Structures are given as C-alpha cells and as structure tokens.
Amino acid sequence: MPTVLPAGSVGLVSPKIAQFTAPLALSSGRTLTDYQLIYETYGTLNADGSNAVLICHALSGHHHAAGYHSMDERKPGWWDSCIGPGKAIDTRRFFVVSLNNLGGCNGSTGPRSIDPDSGQPYGARFPIVTVEDWVNSQARLADRLGIRQWAAIIGGSLGGMQALHWSLAYPERVRHCVAIATAPRLSAQNIAFNEVARQAILSDPDYPEGIPKKGLMLARMVGHITYLSDDAMGEKFGRDMKSDTLNYDFSSAQFQVESYLRYQGEEFSGRFDANTYLLMTKALDYFELGELAPARARFFLMSFTTDWRFSPARSREIVDALVDAGKEVSYVEIDAPQGHDAFLLPIPRYLQAFSAYMNRIEV
Amino acid sequence: MPTVLPAGSVGLVSPKIAQFTAPLALSSGRTLTDYQLIYETYGTLNADGSNAVLICHALSGHHHAAGYHSMDERKPGWWDSCIGPGKAIDTRRFFVVSLNNLGGCNGSTGPRSIDPDSGQPYGARFPIVTVEDWVNSQARLADRLGIRQWAAIIGGSLGGMQALHWSLAYPERVRHCVAIATAPRLSAQNIAFNEVARQAILSDPDYPEGIPKKGLMLARMVGHITYLSDDAMGEKFGRDMKSDTLNYDFSSAQFQVESYLRYQGEEFSGRFDANTYLLMTKALDYFELGELAPARARFFLMSFTTDWRFSPARSREIVDALVDAGKEVSYVEIDAPQGHDAFLLPIPRYLQAFSAYMNRIEV
Numbered sequence: 001m002p003t004v005l006p007a008g009s010v011g012l013v014s015p016k017i018a019q020f021t022a023p024l025a026l027s028s029g030r031t032l033t034d035y036q037l038i039y040e041t042y043g044t045l046n047a048d049g050s051n052a053v054l055i056c057h058a059l060s061g062h063h064h065a066a067g068y069h070s071m072d073e074r075k076p077g078w079w080d081s082c083i084g085p086g087k088a089i090d091t092r093r094f095f096v097v098s099l100n101n102l103g104g105c106n107g108s109t110g111p112r113s114i115d116p117d118s119g120q121p122y123g124a125r126f127p128i129v130t131v132e133d134w135v136n137s138q139a140r141l142a143d144r145l146g147i148r149q150w151a152a153i154i155g156g157s158l159g160g161m162q163a164l165h166w167s168l169a170y171p172e173r174v175r176h177c178v179a180i181a182t183a184p185r186l187s188a189q190n191i192a193f194n195e196v197a198r199q200a201i202l203s204d205p206d207y208p209e210g211i212p213k214k215g216l217m218l219a220r221m222v223g224h225i226t227y228l229s230d231d232a233m234g235e236k237f238g239r240d241m242k243s244d245t246l247n248y249d250f251s252s253a254q255f256q257v258e259s260y261l262r263y264q265g266e267e268f269s270g271r272f273d274a275n276t277y278l279l280m281t282k283a284l285d286y287f288e289l290g291e292l293a294p295a296r297a298r299f300f301l302m303s304f305t306t307d308w309r310f311s312p313a314r315s316r317e318i319v320d321a322l323v324d325a326g327k328e329v330s331y332v333e334i335d336a337p338q339g340h341d342a343f344l345l346p347i348p349r350y351l352q353a354f355s356a357y358m359n360r361i362e363v
Numbered sequence: 364m365p366t367v368l369p370a371g372s373v374g375l376v377s378p379k380i381a382q383f384t385a386p387l388a389l390s391s392g393r394t395l396t397d398y399q400l401i402y403e404t405y406g407t408l409n410a411d412g413s414n415a416v417l418i419c420h421a422l423s424g425h426h427h428a429a430g431y432h433s434m435d436e437r438k439p440g441w442w443d444s445c446i447g448p449g450k451a452i453d454t455r456r457f458f459v460v461s462l463n464n465l466g467g468c469n470g471s472t473g474p475r476s477i478d479p480d481s482g483q484p485y486g487a488r489f490p491i492v493t494v495e496d497w498v499n500s501q502a503r504l505a506d507r508l509g510i511r512q513w514a515a516i517i518g519g520s521l522g523g524m525q526a527l528h529w530s531l532a533y534p535e536r537v538r539h540c541v542a543i544a545t546a547p548r549l550s551a552q553n554i555a556f557n558e559v560a561r562q563a564i565l566s567d568p569d570y571p572e573g574i575p576k577k578g579l580m581l582a583r584m585v586g587h588i589t590y591l592s593d594d595a596m597g598e599k600f601g602r603d604m605k606s607d608t609l610n611y612d613f614s615s616a617q618f619q620v621e622s623y624l625r626y627q628g629e630e631f632s633g634r635f636d637a638n639t640y641l642l643m644t645k646a647l648d649y650f651e652l653g654e655l656a657p658a659r660a661r662f663f664l665m666s667f668t669t670d671w672r673f674s675p676a677r678s679r680e681i682v683d684a685l686v687d688a689g690k691e692v693s694y695v696e697i698d699a700p701q702g703h704d705a706f707l708l709p710i711p712r713y714l715q716a717f718s719a720y721m722n723r724i725e726v
Binding site: 027028029127185186187189195196199200202203205214221222225233234236237238239246249251253254255257258261278282285286288 | 391392491554556566568577588599600601611613620641645
C-alpha cells in the first residue's frame, strides 16, 4: 500500500462503464443483445484525438492496468511498469484506454453477469467469444470515446493477438501495432496445455452449477508453469524444501515450488471465474492471424529468449510474414531469464526498447 | 497381434513371482513385512552368472519389457525394440531380468495388494517408496536369482536413476551402468509438473476411497505433454481439426491434439493405479544422485536433443560429475525430434550407439 504515490505513477484512477444496447453479433453465430465494458483511462485525449493508445489484456488480465484504485491498494495495475508519466507508454503524451474484455470477470459483461433472457447469471451459458469479437467490441468502445484512429494498439500474449487483429480488421484505425510475446496461432503444445486446463475445470464436480475451485486451481497451476522458464523456476526455488526432512506424504508440500504453485493456484481460484478461464483459453485456441494485405499500421514486435510458451520463433514467424507482405516492421528479441512472464516485468532493456519505439510515435 | 513372432523377438514369455518374507526397511522408516516382485527373464544365465542384465522401469513401466505373453497380445513388451536376439540388449549373449517395482500396479506388491495388517488392499496407505528402496528390493531379487554381479544395469528416465543408484549402493555388484534420458535430481519445473499431477489425483472426489479416474486422466495428460517435444506434437497434430468447422463448445474436442490427449488420458486411467502414480512421482521428486566415490562401474549415458523433461544438459551434469570423480564414462547425445519418449523408440542412431556399447561388455 503506497502512503505516497510513487513517482511515475498515473496516481489514483477509477474505472468507468460503457453500456451498449446495439446487439453484437459474435463469431459463433450467437448475439449479445446488450452488454457493458468496464475500462480505465490514463492521460488526456488531445484536441485532434490523435494520441489514443489501446491496451489489450491477456488471459487473466483486466482493465486496471496502471495506478491505484485507492491509497489502500496493495499493488498498482498489472502493467504499471510500462504505463505512466515518463514510462514506455508515456501518459504525458498518450491517452491510454484499458478495458476488460467481454467474457471477463472484472466488470465487463461475462459469465457472472445476468443473462437478460433468463434473469440468471450466464455462468457456463455465456457464449464463446473470439479475438475477432473482442476487437469488434473494442471498436465500439473507441466510437463511444470519440477515437477514430488509435496512435497505437498494444498487447502482450493474447493481448498481442488482439492488437494484430485490429490492424487487419480496422486498418484505417491503427497507426502502430505493438505485439509482445505473442504468436500467429497456437502450437499443438499450447492447445494441449489449454485442454488440460479446461478438462481440470470441466471434470470438477462443482462445474457447471457450483464454483469449481479445485479445477480452476489446477488449471492455473498448469498455466503458471508455462509462464515461467525452467531456469527462472530453478533460480527461484531449485529443490529447496519446506522443512529439513522428507515428510513422506502426499498432502503436505515438501518443496518450496509445490507450496508456491499451490498458493498461486488457490489465490487465483479465489478471485477468478472458471467460465472466464474456459472462454479465454478457447479464444487463444481459435485465434489465427489473418491475411496481412489490408494492414496499414507500422508493427513493432518483441519477444523474450526464455519464453517457451510463445517463443521468439513464434514472433519471428509474424515478422517474416509481415516482411513478405511488404509491411513496416521492427522486432526486438530481449535476453531475459523470466520466460513468458517477462512481458509484465520491468526488465531494463525491454523498457528501453519499448520506450524508444513509443517515443517515435507522432501524436 | 502377431500370427508369427517377428524376427528378433524373444518370443512367448511368462512372468514369474518371487516371494520375500524377510522384512524390508524402507527409507520412510516404515517396513514391508512381506512382499512379492513380479519379473520376467529373457535369454539364459551362463555358468558363471556373469551375463545378467537388469532392466529398471520408468514411471508407468512394468516387468513386461520384451516379447509376447500370448499370440493374441496386440503389442510386445515396452522395450521390445531394444531387447531380443541381435538387438541392443542381445539375449543371445545376455540373461535379462525385468521386474515391476514395489508400489507398482502390475503384479508386484503395491497399493492394490492386501495389507496383511488390515486384510484390506493398501490403497492410499501403501508406504512411500524411493529409488533406494527399489534398489534394495532388486538386490534381494538378484540374490534370489543367484546373480552376484550384474553385467549391466540399464534404465531410462526414472529407470536410469535406479541404475545410477545401484552403482553407488552396491558398487561390487554392477560392472556397467547404462542411464538414458535421466537426471541427477529433478528440476523445480519437473517437481512442479509432478505436483500438478498429484493435485489432480488428490482433489478428485473419488480419492482415496474410490477410483479417481478423472484425476488420473488429468495427471497423465499433463505428463504426456512433457514426454513429447513441441516439434513432435506440431509435426503430429499441428492445428488439425476434428471437423471442418469451429464447434464453439468446451465439451467436444475441436483439435486432433485434444482428442489424442483425452484418449491417452482415458486409456491410461483405465489400466493404471492412481496410488501407484502418486508413489512414482514422489520417488522421482525425492531422488538425488549420491556421492560418486564408491562407484566401480563403467558408465554409459545417452540423451536426446529435444527431450525437455530430462534434457541433454541434465545428462551432462551427471557426466561431468562422473568425470570429476575419476570414473569411466561414455556419453552420446542423440539427435531426435521425439522428446523424452525417444528412449522408448527405435531410432536408428540410438539403437546403433546402444548396441555398440553393449556389444563391448565382456560376459
């Protein structure tokens, strides 16, 4: 909890709600008749509306990307290291919009919302949403905010897929596309890990009518392992034990890494929605980078050497395809031991490369 | 099912049972008062008993390593590609012994056996067993079979750990130690995946009193992903779909890789014991390669380039430690796309290197 706000913070922020009553047709063929998006903004939209930046979140992300909701908040928004005055996404220059996606569990319409058809929460009946659906809903939010064209759309991981899709679906509305630690489509291994996570939730006896806490915990444990590099885990935990002796039982955690994973899984399952988790993994599985010809944005991609979930090779596939399609593209591979999680961390060379690119964007 | 036995097969084989009534003190402090080991033998023990080879199995392995139990058996033993006349472990020269470890579910005393103290199956009350315990029980089996010294002890993965431990615990009884695709101890990531597998079983409502099929299925799915390389999975499944259209639901398998994993998980959970799975993962977690000074064996290690469960770097750690301890050691790194599973597969260069080493062993 900050007693004074740290330098470089956007400060105290409050989420806003945008209500939409025009039906949204989804990729699945289903329709959301009305819905809301929760979002935050940092910085000020300039007179000609040319300095707006959209942040797209990843699997477990949300609209609270920077600053604090109150002086009691223990930690700032999830991308506070990159968003703020003087930071890579400099709020002295940019007007930053960050939302919670449809299907989320942090305030946008999702499984916990009331289905107007039944008067009950959607729960497992919430429609499957795709990256395309999110981008369409984000375009409506842009309309609502009077943003005709984004200076940049930025995202990491699943967020990067949204940024990429924006540049193809609404080419006139994106000047710069920044896609970090992402992939043009999932690998078989990526899908396999998602499927294990889904099966953990689906096979929990508390699914779909109760709260499948154990299933969500398992799903998160599997996911968490894939966010960290083997080296980072080794560095952090090695074979350190909780006690000096072997306990010869299954229920107590013997090694620090077990204890850490259980804590991460339990903490997550207490705050996240299992149906949202299912939806997010499916959006990942279904994403395929489309035809690049329409794109008019400049592209900036970054990846991290030890990321084995979306390795540098996956980013290079995108870079190569963009080059082949005659697009303007810059690419930086960051030497970082932290694995996929690196995109959320204040790694100096990463922040430096990110800032350098962002500072060259004209507003 | 073979209508005639293939050339190079050890042919029809039958398991044998060895009963032990002397109590076996376990690492945990508990004792097995009596127990049995199921094993198979291939080839003939020579007059001076100098040609015996012990095969140690990995997590889900068992005693049936080669040949067929009947002409109706669909597939031969799990290491048939390496054991038989003219194969790497040539049964014209060697007398091969292959057992199911204590705690197993294929005929040796384990969770499905009757606990003499209660008259009920051990189930979750079976004691935790370690690599050390297995090696001690294997030494008693050697005594029973009149094998004073093994020409070679051979294993892959968890089996390699047993082979290594033999060379330290019974240095006079091992002439050659062949350890394939193994590690001196688990990494934090290895332990983390094991912990997810255990939590999947432990959190299944059918554990411990019923049969936690869903939990074991999940455990196997996670394990299976780690046995295959990212490339092998990509090559085999890519993003191939089960149908031409997206189905927009969670219950049906959309991609071939999902379907494959579910099948593997279900098939495994129908034949394997969840308590055995728990025990095997714990034996892996607890293993640490001991002090190398006592070893008198010659060592041969092999690893596979795309194995990310026990990568070549882990084998090189062992090789380096052996070299530092002044031991005789040979090491071959096999270029193979199949990941950890490679040690079970008939990869020409692997079989060639394996044969070359085995053929130099004097019997």
